[in-house]
Amino acid sequence: xxxxxxxxxxxxxxxxxxxxxxxxxxxxxxxxxxxxxxxxxxxxxxxxxxxxxxxxxxxxxxxxxxxxxxxxxxxxxxxxxxxxxxxxxxxxxxxxxxxxxxxxxxxxxxxxxxx
Amino acid sequence: xxxxxxxxxxxxxxxxxxxxxxxxxxxxxxxxxxxxxxxxxxxxxxxxxxxxxxxxxxxxxxxxxxxxxxxxxxxxxxxxxxxxxxxxxxxxxxxxxxxxxxxxxxxxxxx
Numbered sequence: 001x002x003x004x005x006x007x008x009x010x011x012x013x014x015x016x017x018x019x020x021x022x023x024x025x026x027x028x029x030x031x032x033x034x035x036x037x038x039x040x041x042x043x044x045x046x047x048x049x050x051x052x053x054x055x056x057x058x059x060x061x062x063x064x065x066x067x068x069x070x071x072x073x074x075x076x077x078x079x080x081x082x083x084x085x086x087x088x089x090x091x092x093x094x095x096x097x098x099x100x101x102x103x104x105x106x107x108x109x110x111x112x113x114x115x
Numbered sequence: 116x117x118x119x120x121x122x123x124x125x126x127x128x129x130x131x132x133x134x135x136x137x138x139x140x141x142x143x144x145x146x147x148x149x150x151x152x153x154x155x156x157x158x159x160x161x162x163x164x165x166x167x168x169x170x171x172x173x174x175x176x177x178x179x180x181x182x183x184x185x186x187x188x189x190x191x192x193x194x195x196x197x198x199x200x201x202x203x204x205x206x207x208x209x210x211x212x213x214x215x216x217x218x219x220x221x222x223x224x225x226x
Contacts, residue, residue, distance in 0.1 A: 004158075033213075040123075042218035043159070043203070058213070090158055103149060104205075104214055106158035 002026050004107035006091045012113045013081045021076040021110050023091030031094045032074035033058075033104065034066060036087040043090070049074055081114045088112070118142050121204055121217030130226050134191040138204035138217045141185065145206040145215075148180050150189045153201045153219065162202075163189065194224045 004025045013019055025032065034046040035058075045058030049068040063085060065077045074093075078085055091107040121138045128134055136150075147166055151159035163178040165171045165187075171178045177190040187206070191198055204217040 040218065043216040045213055048213060092158075103161055103164055105161065106151075108158050109156070 004091055004093055004105055006089075006107040006110050008110060009108065010111045012115060013078070014115055015082060017081050018077065018079050019081065019112075020078075021089055021091070021112075022073070023075065023107060024073045025091075025093040025105075026072065027093060027095070027105065028071070029093035029095050029105075030071070031096060032068065033092040033094070034064070034074070034076045035090045035092060035106075036060065037090060037109075038087050046076065046089075078112075081112075083114045086112060086114045118215050119204065119206060119217045122220055123218055125221040125223060127223045127225060128194055130194060130196060130224055132194050132224070134189075134194050134198070134222060134224075136189040136191075136202050136204075136220050136222070138187050138206075139185055140187070140206060140215075142208070142215075143182070143185065144208045146209045147207045148178070148187050149205040149214070150176075150178055151203040151205060151216075153203060155200075159203055196224050196226050199223050 007022045030051050033048040035043045037043050044060045047066040049055045052071045055066050067075045089110045092104045094104045119140045150163040152162045153159040165178050165180050168180045168182045175192045179188040201219040201221045203219040205214045207214045
């Protein structure tokens with residue numbers, strides 16, 4: 001029962017480096033999300049994909065790009081990492097594209113440090 | 116005023132105590148209310164889900180929604196050390212918009 005799987009779990013980057021966080025879900029969900037969680041700031045939505053082939057900006061999209069590769073996979077790319085992007089990143093999925101409930105199921109998190 | 120307000124705590128209680136966790140919100144359009152539990156260095160997991168006003172009970176957990184006061188609560192009866200975690204409230208308008216999360220309340224249940 002994998003649910004939502006994220007890789008890598010831990011990563012240290014130098015300022016200016018690029019990297020991609022990978023996410024896959026095996027629940028046949030339509031919607032997928034990327035959040036970041038910072039102390040005192042709570043969970044903030046970076047990007048989401050309501051269905052395969054669509055992506056939309058969330059609350060804090062600057063400095064990130066996303067790709068919904070297929071229904072299962074949703075990746076987050078940092079093109080030029082900055083120390084302000086040091087955070088814990090969570091991928092999530094939900095069964096509904098939009099509409100009632102929108103209960104979200106999270107992965108285990110990816111701890112990213114930019115030095 | 117933020118859309119969702121949640122006291123970050125920390126909250127420390129003895130084992131067996133009744134715990135009350137709360138969130139207030141400002142957007143009267145919210146219809147769906149959730150509580151997530153997040154253990155240290157793990158992702159949040161859905162704990163309770165309610166629609167509109169009223170109560171919902173699941174074992175030792177009870178979720179209450181008072182839309183007239185824009186106030187939601189999570190009660191934990193007979194709290195256990197395994198309940199030690201951060202509890203996040205979340206809510207959505209349903210057909211429009213995504214989940215809005217509170218910042219979480221860190222709970223510690225002492226044996």
